[in-house]
Amino acid sequence: MNRVNLRNLIVTCIVLLLTVSPLSAAVEIKLKDGSKWRGEIADVVELRYMQQGVEVPVQGKLLKVENLYVQVEATTAGKTGPKTIFKSDIVSMKTVGTGAAAPAGTATPSGSGPATANPATTPSVTPSSGAAPAQAAPASTIGVHVLPLEGGVGQEIRRDEFEKMLEYLDTNYGPGQIVVLLVDTNGGAVTETEAINKVTFEMKKRHRVVAWIHKAISAGCAIAAACNEVYFMTEGTAGSVTSWNPGTGKSATGEELERGIAQFARTLEAGGHYPGISAAMKTNPALLSYDKDPVTGDVTWHDTLEGEYDLSGPNDNLCFNSSNALHCGFSDGTADTGEELAKLLNLPKWHEASDYGRKIAKEWQQTWTEAQEELPLIQARLNYKNTGQGDPVIILGTRISLLKELIGWLDRMGPNTSQMFSVKREDLEREIAELRKQVADIKRAQRERN
Amino acid sequence: MKTRILCVLNSVALASALVLGLVPAGHTAFAQDKSAGAQAPATEDILHMADGRVLRGQIISKTKTEVIFEYFDTKVNIKTRLKLAVENILKIEEDVAAGSSPAAPAASPTATPAAGASPKPADKLKAAEERKTYGAARVQTEDPNVPSIYIVPMKGQMGTDINKQVYEKVRDDILEKKPTVVVIELNCQDTEDVLYPRKGKDEQGLVELDTFRDMVNIFQDDLSQFRQVCWVHDSLGISSMVALSWQELYMKPPARLGGLVVAREETGFEKWQDADVRGKMTAAFMAWVKGFLEGGHYAFELAEAMVRPQFTLSATWKGREVTWSLDDTGEYLVDGSDKKTTEFRAKDAEDLCVSDGTAETIEDLALLLGYREFRMVDSAAEKICADYVEDWRRAFEKCETQLEDYKQFLGWASGEDAVKYLGQAKAALENVLSAMERYEAVEYRIGFKYGLDREWFTIQIEIIKERLRSLKSNKPAGGGGGSGGGSFGGGRKP
Numbered sequence: 001m002n003r004v005n006l007r008n009l010i011v012t013c014i015v016l017l018l019t020v021s022p023l024s025a026a027v028e029i030k031l032k033d034g035s036k037w038r039g040e041i042a043d044v045v046e047l048r049y050m051q052q053g054v055e056v057p058v059q060g061k062l063l064k065v066e067n068l069y070v071q072v073e074a075t076t077a078g079k080t081g082p083k084t085i086f087k088s089d090i091v092s093m094k095t096v097g098t099g100a101a102a103p104a105g106t107a108t109p110s111g112s113g114p115a116t117a118n119p120a121t122t123p124s125v126t127p128s129s130g131a132a133p134a135q136a137a138p139a140s141t142i143g144v145h146v147l148p149l150e151g152g153v154g155q156e157i158r159r160d161e162f163e164k165m166l167e168y169l170d171t172n173y174g175p176g177q178i179v180v181l182l183v184d185t186n187g188g189a190v191t192e193t194e195a196i197n198k199v200t201f202e203m204k205k206r207h208r209v210v211a212w213i214h215k216a217i218s219a220g221c222a223i224a225a226a227c228n229e230v231y232f233m234t235e236g237t238a239g240s241v242t243s244w245n246p247g248t249g250k251s252a253t254g255e256e257l258e259r260g261i262a263q264f265a266r267t268l269e270a271g272g273h274y275p276g277i278s279a280a281m282k283t284n285p286a287l288l289s290y291d292k293d294p295v296t297g298d299v300t301w302h303d304t305l306e307g308e309y310d311l312s313g314p315n316d317n318l319c320f321n322s323s324n325a326l327h328c329g330f331s332d333g334t335a336d337t338g339e340e341l342a343k344l345l346n347l348p349k350w351h352e353a354s355d356y357g358r359k360i361a362k363e364w365q366q367t368w369t370e371a372q373e374e375l376p377l378i379q380a381r382l383n384y385k386n387t388g389q390g391d392p393v394i395i396l397g398t399r400i401s402l403l404k405e406l407i408g409w410l411d412r413m414g415p416n417t418s419q420m421f422s423v424k425r426e427d428l429e430r431e432i433a434e435l436r437k438q439v440a441d442i443k444r445a446q447r448e449r450n
Numbered sequence: 451m452k453t454r455i456l457c458v459l460n461s462v463a464l465a466s467a468l469v470l471g472l473v474p475a476g477h478t479a480f481a482q483d484k485s486a487g488a489q490a491p492a493t494e495d496i497l498h499m500a501d502g503r504v505l506r507g508q509i510i511s512k513t514k515t516e517v518i519f520e521y522f523d524t525k526v527n528i529k530t531r532l533k534l535a536v537e538n539i540l541k542i543e544e545d546v547a548a549g550s551s552p553a554a555p556a557a558s559p560t561a562t563p564a565a566g567a568s569p570k571p572a573d574k575l576k577a578a579e580e581r582k583t584y585g586a587a588r589v590q591t592e593d594p595n596v597p598s599i600y601i602v603p604m605k606g607q608m609g610t611d612i613n614k615q616v617y618e619k620v621r622d623d624i625l626e627k628k629p630t631v632v633v634i635e636l637n638c639q640d641t642e643d644v645l646y647p648r649k650g651k652d653e654q655g656l657v658e659l660d661t662f663r664d665m666v667n668i669f670q671d672d673l674s675q676f677r678q679v680c681w682v683h684d685s686l687g688i689s690s691m692v693a694l695s696w697q698e699l700y701m702k703p704p705a706r707l708g709g710l711v712v713a714r715e716e717t718g719f720e721k722w723q724d725a726d727v728r729g730k731m732t733a734a735f736m737a738w739v740k741g742f743l744e745g746g747h748y749a750f751e752l753a754e755a756m757v758r759p760q761f762t763l764s765a766t767w768k769g770r771e772v773t774w775s776l777d778d779t780g781e782y783l784v785d786g787s788d789k790k791t792t793e794f795r796a797k798d799a800e801d802l803c804v805s806d807g808t809a810e811t812i813e814d815l816a817l818l819l820g821y822r823e824f825r826m827v828d829s830a831a832e833k834i835c836a837d838y839v840e841d842w843r844r845a846f847e848k849c850e851t852q853l854e855d856y857k858q859f860l861g862w863a864s865g866e867d868a869v870k871y872l873g874q875a876k877a878a879l880e881n882v883l884s885a886m887e888r889y890e891a892v893e894y895r896i897g898f899k900y901g902l903d904r905e906w907f908t909i910q911i912e913i914i915k916e917r918l919r920s921l922k923s924n925k926p927a928g929g930g931g932g933s934g935g936g937s938f939g940g941g942r943k944p
Contacts, residue, residue, distance in 0.1 A: 186734075215660075217734045234670075235663055235695075235741035242730035251726035284729040317729035319737035321744050336671055373905070380909045388920030 027065040037093040044097035049089040143353025144178040148361040153188025153219040156368050158416045161360050162199035168356050175206040183211050187218025197226045213238050225271045229332045232322035239319030241281040274301045280312035288312040290328050299329045371409055378402050396439045403432045494548045498541040585813030587823040600629035600827040603835045605637045608688050609656025610891035614665045616838045621668050623830045631677040641687035641709040652898050655687045657716035659738050666695045681815055687712050695745040699805045700815055701796035708793025710756040713739055749774045755792040763792050765802055772803050842889040849885050852878040869921050876914040883907040
């Protein structure tokens, strides 16, 4: 059971066990920021507390104060009853009335209304708004944060979005978030994969990171395997992690292959998978099969073909589909819609707590697409733009501007992806210097003529 | 792997399925039941049908065109009301003592011919006509209780005529019409079109697996609330992979399901020299193909045998399940050749449970789907698909003309007329670029046939603009001058 649900269960149990104390007594509560609230049982208080990373306000009569929690009589979803809140979750607290005359409080989200999830296939998303926390979700709604990974690793997919996502969650939501990586990639750069996984491992220290696979080929599989859990779509595929050089068409061999196998095995192990999968996904001769206990479902792996179920023969590379991945336990489940995934994640419904991940992924995708279109055009324009003017100073000046434009694009790409382009910043800067010299020479010659 | 259940339905089974009433009775409001409440009547009515069936029961009502008949099946003790067209009834015997032998119908044209005797051409024609009325009854009604069928045509070249852009519009129409069942009518032989050079290679289906996955997901995700059936009229090429992503698959009697070798040939995954790279590419592409079969719950061995010629295929029945082997060890050798990929004909596909049945007409199909009567949805799909195909192909033709115009105008762009013809050349390119932006199919076809992409057009337009600016300012263009233009061709692929 995940951490979030465990806490809900504890809360529910406590609510069931506790009885409301009618006594009035002076109490003191130490808040997160070190300040203290002082008042009495039966005071009407307004407090704000964190729930699933969301700051939720509640107002009502204070019923009980214990070592770890307080109880407030609050109305939630039209029902009035005791609401238990852990002291460690309380952000602020103030008295708004005293005595029994005050009405029962109402727990309301901080936004204009409760965030509701659409029951249909369209997932409900709470839009992110800068650094401010997203709209508060109703108590029954636990949200996920989706980060789409679509395109090439080291191109459309890079560590930067992972880092931004982690920072966003830590700043605005706190630990215990569910991050869904929506994986759809044919793979890409090994170096970027390693950098991404480093962030994933950091993310996993505080959050539950889930891969939801449409297609996770090669580097995509290495990213997915690092997650806490892996889910497939029906058509999902994951594997074929062989390292190779597209320029030569050669695969890694010898020590390089061994290093690659060991590295990926560590990633698999960290994701709770059998490390022997690594070799089968890296190189043909590695064998892999397994047995499955029909009663317990326990899987026993073999780096041979002695198991009942073969996954990789002597001439095969391993790439999972949803059914065999599920059968051998590499996958934790198959889901085609958000609602289906929510069930597998033990969530009451599919609710996206914020659209931040989708937003940053989309922004970067757009930048990348624009770059793909613009860079070749700029390079072509170097040959003809403003040549119709006939003035060499204008022509050279235009070229300098175009080269600066290229440098601007490289800066927008950032250090982690600009190496995917054939042009280098140093070369461009040198060319600009050369052109400036030419302009200066022409101008000098013109001055001398005059 | 869910194993598909053996479902060999021959014509006899078809007939019995009809009279058994595979859908709950009560969809239709029939005339007053004259035998309502009657227990075991002493007499019965016997209908001799043109298709050879002899139906026993009670006639409820009769008009000039139809008979409402309550059929009683003694085997299962079920009464079913049937609406039968008078033209399909050869003879009616009324109030015959219950249980007596029916009289033979006079000179039934559908009597089974003696073994070995071939039916005369006239008989064949008659039989074919009768076949049209064989199956579930298509009714003209708006009654929502009558199951409705929505036909989605998929015909032509995969990737151009058949693509995501078209079916997004069809999806919206389906959501609006809310049919009982969506029938994807697949008729696509784009591989064969190229093998037997009736058409050029540019008409061969594109192997755009991601695009087809998105297209299939329009149906299987966005329209998952509707029952869906793929009815293969003929499929030879990458379309077969798409067909196998539906769990319910039916075929027309002459239909084929195969030609998937194109997935191997066009992606070239087995052509890599390095063994590990070849293994990686093969595993990745085959997993991709298998992902389609996963959706249809078909065995992965089918994907291997249908895509990769080196595999043979045999089948073994275990009870009512089929187990596949990629060798000849099974009971039944499906494909013994290691030189060609497996292809199924309708009959074999049905016997081997690859298809759920064989249906020649929509009436047959409806019956196999369990509908005794049905109505066709007045859908926009036919028009949407036809219009799209016509529009993009017309747009492409225009583009070809405009590319020729461009070359000609550019050739004429000198001297006094330079500005005029450069302007016209630029306009021709802008029109082509606009068509490419409007239709993915046009963009693909121009890329394939001429090796030109949007970037090339953008650059050429900018170069012409530069020349025009130069002419207007009366200064010669200096600098590099770009790639010029005026000639193109060759295409991307050999």
